[in-house]
Amino acid sequence: xxxxxxxxxxGGAKLALGLSRILPQSDLTIVVNTGDDEEFHGLHVSPDVDxxxxxxxxLSNPETGxxxxxxxxAALERLNAYGADTWFNLGDKDLATHIRRTDLxxxxxxxxxxxxxxxxxxxxxxxxVPMSNDPVRTMLTTDLGELPMQTxxxxxxxxxxVSRIRFVGAEVSQPAPKFTRALQDSDVLVFCPSNPFVSVxxxxxxxxxxxAIENFGGTRIAVSPIVGGQAIKGPAAKMMDELDxxxxxxxxxxxxxxxxxxxxxDDVDADRAGDIExxxxxxxxxxxxxxxxxxxxxxxxxxxxxxx
Amino acid sequence: xxxxxxxxxxGGAKLALGLSRILPQSDLTIVVNTGDDEEFHGLHVSPDVDxxxxxxxxLSNPETGxxxxxxxxAALERLNAYGADTWFNLGDKDLATHIRRTDLxxxxxxxxxxxxxxxxxxxxxxxxVPMSNDPVRTMLTTDLGELPMQTxxxxxxxxxxVSRIRFVGAEVSQPAPKFTRALQDSDVLVFCPSNPFVSVxxxxxxxxxxxAIENFGGTRIAVSPIVGGQAIKGPAAKMMDELDxxxxxxxxxxxxxxxxxxxxxDDVDADRAGDIExxxxxxxxxxxxxxxxxxxxxxxxxxxxxxx
Numbered sequence: 001x002x003x004x005x006x007x008x009x010x011g012g013a014k015l016a017l018g019l020s021r022i023l024p025q026s027d028l029t030i031v032v033n034t035g036d037d038e039e040f041h042g043l044h045v046s047p048d049v050d051x052x053x054x055x056x057x058x059l060s061n062p063e064t065g066x067x068x069x070x071x072x073x074a075a076l077e078r079l080n081a082y083g084a085d086t087w088f089n090l091g092d093k094d095l096a097t098h099i100r101r102t103d104l105x106x107x108x109x110x111x112x113x114x115x116x117x118x119x120x121x122x123x124x125x126x127x128x129v130p131m132s133n134d135p136v137r138t139m140l141t142t143d144l145g146e147l148p149m150q151t152x153x154x155x156x157x158x159x160x161x162v163s164r165i166r167f168v169g170a171e172v173s174q175p176a177p178k179f180t181r182a183l184q185d186s187d188v189l190v191f192c193p194s195n196p197f198v199s200v201x202x203x204x205x206x207x208x209x210x211x212a213i214e215n216f217g218g219t220r221i222a223v224s225p226i227v228g229g230q231a232i233k234g235p236a237a238k239m240m241d242e243l244d245x246x247x248x249x250x251x252x253x254x255x256x257x258x259x260x261x262x263x264x265x266d267d268v269d270a271d272r273a274g275d276i277e278x279x280x281x282x283x284x285x286x287x288x289x290x291x292x293x294x295x296x297x298x299x300x301x302x303x304x305x306x307x308x
Numbered sequence: 309x310x311x312x313x314x315x316x317x318x319g320g321a322k323l324a325l326g327l328s329r330i331l332p333q334s335d336l337t338i339v340v341n342t343g344d345d346e347e348f349h350g351l352h353v354s355p356d357v358d359x360x361x362x363x364x365x366x367l368s369n370p371e372t373g374x375x376x377x378x379x380x381x382a383a384l385e386r387l388n389a390y391g392a393d394t395w396f397n398l399g400d401k402d403l404a405t406h407i408r409r410t411d412l413x414x415x416x417x418x419x420x421x422x423x424x425x426x427x428x429x430x431x432x433x434x435x436x437v438p439m440s441n442d443p444v445r446t447m448l449t450t451d452l453g454e455l456p457m458q459t460x461x462x463x464x465x466x467x468x469x470v471s472r473i474r475f476v477g478a479e480v481s482q483p484a485p486k487f488t489r490a491l492q493d494s495d496v497l498v499f500c501p502s503n504p505f506v507s508v509x510x511x512x513x514x515x516x517x518x519x520a521i522e523n524f525g526g527t528r529i530a531v532s533p534i535v536g537g538q539a540i541k542g543p544a545a546k547m548m549d550e551l552d553x554x555x556x557x558x559x560x561x562x563x564x565x566x567x568x569x570x571x572x573x574d575d576v577d578a579d580r581a582g583d584i585e586x587x588x589x590x591x592x593x594x595x596x597x598x599x600x601x602x603x604x605x606x607x608x609x610x611x612x613x614x615x616x
Binding site: 041042043071072074075076077078079081082083084091092093095096097099100102103106117118121122 | 349350351379380382383384385386387389390391392399400401403404405407408410411414425426429430
């Protein structure tokens with residue numbers, strides 16, 4: 001069975017790692033949100049792509065949730081001394097990724113080609129595909145005005161209340177060719193436990209993607225990033241509250257109506273299974289925590305079991 | 309008295325430091341060769357400008373002659389893993405300079421403006437002026453074909469024999485405005501002990517510069533980078549040999565005919581003073597070695613004495 005996993009940041013990367021441990025590289029395509037790509041110091045940074053890539057390469061820093069473990073920050077300190085805005089943490093090793101990416105993009109390669117080149121060099125065997133080779137930018141309308149995703153997320157620590165989210169450029173973007181192929185060829189589509197509004201929604205905003213998923217030929221499985229009314233990591237719960245969506249796995253599931261056959265919720269939310277099923281999807285209850293690599297593999301196996 | 313110093317790499321930087329220690333910032337303009345500027349990984353590197361800037365900032369690595377003392381190379385190692393050509397050593401702190409420079413250039417600032425911003429941030433009070441805001445590229449015809457300066461110098465360790473040197477773009481370049489002003493306003497012009505062929509010649513190749521120096525109103529003083537038939541640092545002697553120019557202070561002086569009033573040669577070359585004077589310039593003999601900062605200040609004071 002061929003799997004297509006849609007992923008955003010840390011939660012998505014964790015399940016992608018689990019899936020990559022049990023599926024051969026030919027049977028798993030990981031498509032990653034690029035809505036929060038941003039240029040820092042003239043360098044193209046793809047935060048979600050890098051989180052997935054570093055996680056699969058065994059490089060990611062589990063303590064911070066971003067960047068590479070054992071990083072140094074010599075260049076950033078110096079950039080700060082030069083008067084550059086350095087609120088976005090870029091380690092020295094991480095900078096090499098952005099320098100190389102930017103250089104290859106300027107040479108005319110697509111973001112997909114660049115990502116292939118980078119992940120291969122890091123020893124990652126499974127394809128990691130940016131959702132689009134075209135620029136799509138997630139913009140949040142907040143009480144501080146409209147902010148790009150990373151400005152809101154990192155610079156303002158998710159503090160400004162969010163009232164609206166849009167994906168600038170999405171309407172004229174195309175899915176990356178390998179994403180289109182995976183939508184056609186895959187037997188199982190997995191929504192990783194990523195933020196539905198800023199990790200998954202940008203992917204769905206690419207013309208044709210929502211339709212393709214609504215008409216997907218195989219099994220569509222979503223995993224809730226909200227457990228017991230809390231986001232495992234990140235601002236999903238706060239955002240749902242501000243957007244007036246129930247802060248629960250049911251609120252998440254409501255975002256995947258018509259897009260999902262099986263919705264995976266955590267044991268602690270077992271009592272909400274009926275509400276999930278009322279949305280027209282099957283509820284599957286399990287332990288969704290992914291603290292350790294074993295946890296990740298266990299959840300990945302559970303999902304494979306559901307698909308079979 | 310106002311001084312204009314023309315400098316290239318390490319030797320130029322040493323004398324520039326000496327001059328900066330005894331002259332107020334209003335009385336010294338240091339104009340630096342940019343003929344060996346190069347793009348690495350999509351970043352604009354200005355090796356000579358940075359050598360002068362780091363030297364005046366007290367950051368330069370005296371052991372290597374390039375880069376910043378106490379550097380780390382985390383990003384470069386990673387760039388190498390990504391398959392980039394990493395024969396040009398770029399430390400993490402140094403990379404910040406090139407990232408910031410490239411970013412500011414892409415924002416539309418001139419190389420002069422960028423250099424001002426960088427050196428000010430590093431606490432360097434004396435103006436460091438790139439010879440031109442326009443691209444000029446020093447190209448060496450060698451037995452391996454035509455090579456850009458840094459490719460020949462670093463990648464091929466100066467090994468290929470040089471038969472010809474040209475400065476691509478020089479014919480349509482203009483001197484940086486502050487260089488033009490210094491040529492008009494200065495009382496003393498100093499050719500620092502830099503390579504005449506690849507550090508000083510690119511500066512002279514900018515239209516109008518040679519004329520302005522030939523007609524300079526004040527005193528023009530050159531310091532020989534060749535002592536006892538050897539280059540203090542770098543490939544000047546080897547290059548002179550290959551270009552069929554006498555490998556001596558006299559060979560250097562011959563390059564400054566009509567451009568120089570006083571030629572400073574080292575004590576060990578005292579017996580060549582007559583040959584220098586035969587070229588139509590006064591010979592001044594002193595200890596030109598600049599191992600320590602005291603040495604640099606002593607030579608700078610000696611030059612000021614000659615000018616007075």
